[in-house]
Amino acid sequence: MIRLCDNRDFETVYSIINEAAEAYIGIIPQDRLKDPYMPRDELKHEIADGVVFWGYEEDKELTGVMGIQNVGDVTLIRHAYVRTPRQNKGIGAKLLSELCGQTNRPILIGTWADAIWAIRFYEKNGFRLVSMEEKKRLLKKYWSIPGRQVETSVVLADQKWFQLHQANETSPNRSFHS
């Protein structure tokens, strides 16, 4: 069952994120790896900033969480984590599908360039990597992350974003016509 998380789920969300983030150990750059990966204060800040967490519940326990955040004209999928023993069983795909169904805006997802399993997961679910140039622009526009993290991250976008973006690129130059 997929349900909205509330304040009572805070410790569980915190625990799931930090357990699943152990997958990053030895993979993402050492200088980006904190312990815990997401401290409570940072999680509180993310929620205060508008990240809404949804959870996948099995036997009355949350086993996976995923956040959704509207920023400007896009929706971001944030902090996708499934408890380690429950990974690779379709939970992430169900959460992603539910969250994507909640928005009509183009959807963007940022993740670590070295987390190839996560990139593959999003690609299998219809997302595509944007170019390096576009990634830098999007991370600066829609995320609040340090420069170093921009270097070590990638951005994936859904079909809607690519359609709009290509439409913008190929649309006639307005100043030429005005």
Ligand SMILES: CC(C)(COP(=O)(O)OP(=O)(O)OC[C@H]1O[C@@H](n2cnc3c(N)ncnc32)[C@H](O)[C@@H]1OP(=O)(O)O)[C@@H](O)C(=O)NCCC(=O)NCCS
């Ligand atoms: C990424 C994550 C959220 C996906 O959720 P999930 O429930 O495991 O994914 P699903 O079962 O729906 O999808 C499985 C697909 O995801 C990828 N995947 C998920 N876990 C994997 C693993 N341990 N090893 C390799 N690929 C994995 C694969 O592409 C897999 O499909 P395949 O086996 O046919 O290649 C989850 O694996 C996770 O929490 N990983 C660790 C933290 C992380 O990387 N989070 C992403 C933050 S942006």
